[in-house]
Amino acid sequence: MNINVQDLIASTPPEPTLTVNFNRVARPGSSNLTEDKFTFKITKTIKTTCWNIQENVLKEISSDQSRIFFDSEAYMVQWQLELICDGNKLGEELLYHWKGHRALKGYSPLPPDIEEHRPVDRIVQWSEPALFFHAFSQPIVVCLGKDVEFNAMENHLFLVRGELPEEVHLYEVPIEGKHLRSRAVFLIVLPGKRKLVYWFGALVPIEQRQNIVAKARPHTQLKQWQKSWKEFALQETEENSEGSKDLNDFLNSSDYFHLSPKKDISEFSPRCFYLNSITGNFQATEIEYPLRTQSIVAPFPFLKTHLYTANQPALFLLDNFREVWLWKGVNDSNSDELTKRFQKELELALELAEKYVREKIKLVSEGIVLRLAEAYQEPLEFKHIFPFWE
Numbered sequence: 281m282n283i284n285v286q287d288l289i290a291s292t293p294p295e296p297t298l299t300v301n302f303n304r305v306a307r308p309g310s311s312n313l314t315e316d317k318f319t320f321k322i323t324k325t326i327k328t329t330c331w332n333i334q335e336n337v338l339k340e341i342s343s344d345q346s347r348i349f350f351d352s353e354a355y356m357v358q359w360q361l362e363l364i365c366d367g368n369k370l371g372e373e374l375l376y377h378w379k380g381h382r383a384l385k386g387y388s389p390l391p392p393d394i395e396e397h398r399p400v401d402r403i404v405q406w407s408e409p410a411l412f413f414h415a416f417s418q419p420i421v422v423c424l425g426k427d428v429e430f431n432a433m434e435n436h437l438f439l440v441r442g443e444l445p446e447e448v449h450l451y452e453v454p455i456e457g458k459h460l461r462s463r464a465v466f467l468i469v470l471p472g473k474r475k476l477v478y479w480f481g482a483l484v485p486i487e488q489r490q491n492i493v494a495k496a497r498p499h500t501q502l503k504q505w506q507k508s509w510k511e512f513a514l515q516e517t518e519e520n521s522e523g524s525k526d527l528n529d530f531l532n533s534s535d536y537f538h539l540s541p542k543k544d545i546s547e548f549s550p551r552c553f554y555l556n557s558i559t560g561n562f563q564a565t566e567i568e569y570p571l572r573t574q575s576i577v578a579p580f581p582f583l584k585t586h587l588y589t590a591n592q593p594a595l596f597l598l599d600n601f602r603e604v605w606l607w608k609g610v611n612d613s614n615s616d617e618l619t620k621r622f623q624k625e626l627e628l629a630l631e632l633a634e635k636y637v638r639e640k641i642k643l644v645s646e647g648i649v650l651r652l653a654e655a656y657q658e659p660l661e662f663k664h665i666f667p668f669w670e
Contacts, residue, residue: 281562281628285635288564289599289643293551293581296570298411300363300372301399308414309446311575320363320370328415331356332427333388348505349422350430351380351405351452358391359415374401376412380422381405381585405451406583406668409570413447419498421450421505432506436469439667440492443576448496453668461664462519462539463546463579465492467499468527475513476502477527482519483539483546485577537660548601550665552582555595555629557621562628564597580667588655593622595629597636600665603649604640606633607662610655 298305305320330346331338333354341348341355349355357376362369377388377400390398403412405422413420421438423430437455442448450467453459460466462481465488469476476499480489492498493516503510517527519538539545549572553564569581587596593611597604606629611622633650640648653662663669 281631283562283564283632285632285639288553289636289639291566292574293549293566293569293572295572295574296410296568298409300361300374300411303363303365303370303372305363305411307410307444307573309444310573317366320365322414323362323364323369325415325417326360326362326371327358328360328417329358329391331391333386336387336389338389338391345505347416347418347420347501348427349378349380349405349420350426351422351424352382352426354379354383354386354388356388356391356400357412357415358394361415374411374415375399376415377402378408378412379404382425406585407570410444410447413442413449418501418504419449419496421452421498421501423452424454432508433471435471438467438469438498438502440465440467440498441580441667442496442571443488443491443573443578444571445491445495447571448492448498450498450501451668454670459668460519461580461667462537464667465489467502469502469509469512471508471512474511475515476509478514478516479527480516480518481539483579485546488576491576537664539664545601546579547577549578549581550601551599552586553597553599554586554590555597555625555632556591557625557628562625562632564632580665582666584666584669592655595625597629597633598662598665599636599640602644602646603651603661604633604637605651605653605662605665606630607653607658608655 298307303320304318305322308322328346330341332341333356338356355378357378359374361372363372375398381404403409435455436452438450438452440448441451463483464481465484466479467476468479478493499514552567554567555564567582567586569578572578572581587607592609594609596607598607611619613619637648637650653659
């Protein structure tokens with residue numbers, strides 16, 4: 281095994297590189313801005329148009345509804361924008377095919393007046409590139425199900441995702457306590473009580489709370505969208521506070537794992553490495569996070585789908601600061617050759633994980649625990665390293 285564990289731990293995941301039609305673009309809101317004559321800046325959005333894809337037909341969405349998506353549907357988004365570099369202005373256009381994570385695969389025609397061979401960036405919910413969110417003047421909202429099924433009189437639970445205020449967005453999750461996270465912020469809609477409630481996990485930094493409530497202000501998008509919510513009171517509550525306990529009537533708190541409020545873990549971005557020998561040599565490849573910014577901690581930079589969409593049986597090493605996890609996929613193959621190869625990879629993965637733990641112990645004052653997780657049998661503590669698990 282030729283993996284240098286010290287280098288693996290010391291490495292810093294880079295921010296994503298943004299491009300518009302092969303032109304490098306500075307990321308709005310990022311503190312890591314590149315100042316040179318080859319990097320463009322986005323000066324303004326000229327127009328953003330959205331279409332809902334219904335039975336292979338595009339239905340244009342009105343501008344006041346264009347930031348509302350549903351996770352069982354798919355959409356086309358046309359973003360017309362202006363760039364500038366070294367005094368030169370450039371008009372550009374990007375086309376996105378956005379698919380909710382519960383939507384069926386399907387064909388989509390191009391919007392009117394678009395050339396037939398125009399490139400389309402196909403993206404899926406939970407893995408959108410950072411640039412996508414800058415096409416909208418306000419945070420986008422993704423609701424469960426389909427548009428025609430939405431009931432504004434029911435309670436709703438939205439996970440607030442994204443670290444930069446310009447990239448904050450809302451994903452609705454089933455309104456159950458098991459989806460709460462001590463490192464996350466949620467926005468809860470309670471029509472019966474006529475209020476919107478920000479729920480802050482115990483390990484959410486003050487700066488991130490301010491970025492969400494005072495700068496991104498996703499609650500204003502909800503109020504503008506649903507007229508019956510416009511006059512709802514806005515409240516804030518913290519995990520385990522009296523206000524949070526009042527929500528127990530709306531949240532089934534079973535399967536809820538509470539993290540103790542330790543500052544060190546709240547300042548750590550978890551890491552996930554895909555372990556494999558596809559190239560012939562055993563290697564560890566870190567999972568990229570499309571919204572990563574070096575100046576702000578990312579509490580949930582990887583997804584359950586990273587584990588389960590990899591070729592199985594797969595192996596992943598997850599670093600959650602004081603816990604290091606080795607996740608093992610399921611080997612359903614009848615191939616003796618594959619079984620032998622996976623057994624060898626598993627031995628190497630265990631060796632790597634043990635070395636990783638020993639090196640981390642040298643860096644922190646307390647001990648590091650190595651834990652194992654198997655596919656479909658993951659404990660609750662493991663599931664809560666991810667933003668959503670179902």
